[in-house]
Amino acid sequence: MTESSPHTTSSFAALGRLLKYARGYRRQIIAATTCSIINKLFDIAPEILIGIAIDVVVNKEESFVAGLGFETAQEQITILAVLTFFIWAGESIFEYLFQILWRNLAQRLQSDLRQDAYEHAQKLDMSFFEARSSGQLVATMNDDVNQLERFLDGGANAMIQVVVTVVAVGAVFFVLSPLIALLAFTPIPLIIWGAFYFQRKAGPLYADVREKVGDLSSRLANNLGGIATIKSFTAENREAERLKASSEAYVDANRRAIRISSAFIPVIRMAILAGFLATFTVGGMMALEGSLNVGAYGVLVFLTQRLLWPLTGLAEVIDLFERAMASTRRILDLLAEPVHVRDDSGQTLEQPVKGEVTFEGVSFRYPSSGAGIDDISVAIPAGNTLALVGATGSGKSTLIKLLLRFYDPTGGQIRIDGQPIQSVSLKSLREAIGLVSQDVYLFEGSIRDNLAYGSPGASDEQIIEAAKTAEAWSFIEALPEGLATAVGERGVRLSGGQRQRLSLARALLKDPPILVLDEATSAVDNETEAAIQRSLKRIGHNRTVIMIAHRLSTIVDADTIAVVAGGRILESGRHEELLENNGPYSAQWRVQTGQA
Structure with a gap:
């Protein structure tokens, strides 16, 4: 199997290849994505309701809700409570649905990928197996497929919900205060740039991690298969050292990748702090001056946290994404291996076969x-x-x-x-x-x-x-x-x-x-x-x-x-x-x- 260079095959190209492979799962993907989007919309709604509740407490009969026909503050609070109940119930229902859909999709896709990879490998020429270790192939069909499954179990939903959060919260911000929206969104280009920067840095490192996993699997398979030879030559200590070297190489490869991904969070946290302080300070001044409704100010403060703090988890999601895409490249490269000994004929040997x-x-x-x-x-x-x-x-x-x-x-x-x-x-x-x-x-x-x-x-x-x-x-x-x-x-x-x-x-x-x-x-x-x-x-x-x-x-x-x-x-x-x-x-x- 030829490992594609991560410099020439980006993680997003690998994602595109995966989506092309998974086109038969289009309905499940759309359904899971829809549930993730609706769940996130329900998730950010309580912050908006808190701001509206503050507006009710401060302005009473002159609040935003009063304009909808609910005259007394008590009626307004009651209707907000009812809305909160349905929103939380909706969030819970759609969280259950997206969990079921994404996890079932992960299980079905990983099973089919492993089966397709194995069936394709069976069709490959003997020269393919003579040039590659069985440990590398086992690592691809097992560990790499499981790595992709882990991303689909949670990472895919997290990426979708980050995008939904930015779009939905951004829309609310620009409706309430374009100025504060611009201030709150100022760190986002830096965050996105940081995400892509770390993605480019992490991609080759995680490709190396997957390669080291294959080497380690190959070493284990060879040693366990040749245990009698190892014992007969009293080479246990030597083989333990060689396994330790392979294991340490895997640890070192992971350490380099972790160093890059871990640096992402502190940088992003400072960018988030800048955006939060801008909303908190400028919005507070505008509320004191009366140019911004107090309830709207509350919504903006709460939504700023809802917008920016989840982006700290982007590092973990990108880490999971990079690992999964490195694995995806290896799996799909195996599926793309050409079969030279073709089995295109539908004819059979004439029966009975004489044996000449x-x-x-x-x-x-x-x-x-x-x-x-x-x-x-x-x-x-x-x-x-x-x-x-x-x-x-x-x-x-x-x-x-x-x-x-x-x-x-x-x-x-x-x-x-x-x-x-x-x-x-x-x-x-x-x-x-x-x-x-x-x-x-x-x-x-x-x-x-x-x-x-x-x-x-x-x-x-x-x-x-x-x-x-x-x-x-x-x-x-x-x-x-x-x-x-x-x-x-x-x-x-x-x-x-x-x-x-x-x-x-x-x-x-x-x-x-x-x-x-x-x-x-x-x-x-x-x-x-x-x-x-x-x-x-x-x-x-x-x-x-x-x-x-x-x-x-x-x-x-x-x-x-x-x-x-x-x-x-x-x-x-x-x-x-x-x-x-x-x-x-x-x-x-x-x-x-x-x-x-």
């Missing part, structure tokens, strides 16, 4: 490293087994990634049963392929859940049959809870060999016409390897199998063995033919069998 796989002059290079393959052509008839051998980095796994369309080739074509794989949907393609990789990933849950991951509707009988075929049932059956046994996070409660057999059983339960084994026996013991080999002899019939292996003893029965080096196929054939060729395969065989 053809690589025709396929070339590919990884953008980051430049490694890859060049002009590889190989045909695997349906039901045959192809074994790929070669040194690490020769391009074997790249062929598998291209077959699964984790990447698209830069040249050439891959076909299944004669159909170009780019012409069929990813779902149709990947449903036809079962993958068993060296790095087995088991999800937290039971053995049953993991075996049925690719076939959620499978019965226990089908699960057990697949486990028996993969020679995994014997150890599953011996466990106290059998299929209900919890595997732990990433399968930590099972041995490597057990995880590998479960991975094979999971692929078999899917019953794919094409089975891919990416070094599935490289990290297991001899007993597990022998068990997997027996399984492969049973399951290889009527199924296309593509194997990547370092141990040549596991592939001697393959129909075709291809030796890959430097991104090219050096030689191919059956085991006996390659030994007779006395080439790279024969040399490797002699080394592994101790004949060299």
